[in-house]
Amino acid sequence: MLGLLVHRPMSGYELLKDMDRNIRYFWAPARSQVYAILPRLVEQGLATARAVEQKERPDKTVYRLTRAGRDALDTWLAEPVEHDNRGHFLLKLFLSEHVRADVRPLIEERRTWARQRLGELRGLERQAERDGDTFHGVETLHHGIEQLRATVRWADAALRRLA
Amino acid sequence: MLGLLVHRPMSGYELLKDMDRNIRYFWAPARSQVYAILPRLVEQGLATARAVEQKERPDKTVYRLTRAGRDALDTWLAEPVEHDNRGHFLLKLFLSEHVRADVRPLIEERRTWARQRLGELRGLERQAERDGDTFHGVETLHHGIEQLRATVRWADAALRRLA
DNA sequence: TGAATCATGTAAACAGTTACATGATTGG
């Protein structure tokens, strides 16, 4: 949310529109969650709230990032990616647009992580085959392996597109 | 958790061991979450708790599925998969092992879902290219497309392995 | 002697969902 408010001050409603346009496919919180977080940003000094009266529409509250909010965003982007955290990587990839930093290390790190993880899963796959595991158990491993191979393929292609 | 208790009555600790062995790669709740859910199963009549005294180890509580618990598992497995719900599909795939039902429709449905979704993302990809979106925005789309292609590939292969 | 394992929990927070609630305007 800090990463979207960086563009321009917005109300919760506008923020949700922005999310729907940009990041819905990897992060889509409920409306009520966004409205719950916004006042918390103000409490934490990361944003300010300004009531805006409207004549033909209900009044709205517009949130604007503070300097501390901008700093918090930069700090978050500089922290290591939590690869197992759903959507965390894609969120950082998307938001690093606003912070002029090289994306290459981010993508390379994702690639390294995926390859390591791939090694683990292949180990379990061999073990499952030795142990004569059920179709169901083995297929969940095959599934994970295909997803990780796709991640490596994507990272390679993205790095080529960058070059 | 119902799907693991179906095998044999277990304490929270044993349940966590089982999870770590089998489903850790697509669902790994915290220890405290498992301990929080178990008494809730008893409240809902889905399991019974039995205190077991141990001499050389701390006492433990062993949970056993009731008939209602077994029915709840079957009902859950028969319900449509929530494809967007993290781990939901893999959990059902893994647990349908215990319920003698054909897995084929489950995998076919996953494949259909992934292909539809793939169509959506490809549409957004074309639009993003027309609109001249940033590298970051376009790459998140490429990433999603690769993941979905991997899902379709996996489903095709799994259906072949089944045949 | 110290780490790992066995075993169970509480507390506090944040994440995320669905359902409930209101009320005006715009456009087909």
Next chain:
DNA sequence: CCAATCATGTAACTGTTTACATGATTCA
């Protein structure tokens, strides 16, 4: 006239995490 859009929220959950807390046994 009906649906969608604009706009904001509350309530009640379930999901999920990290940190705190205890205490015995086994094995290197």
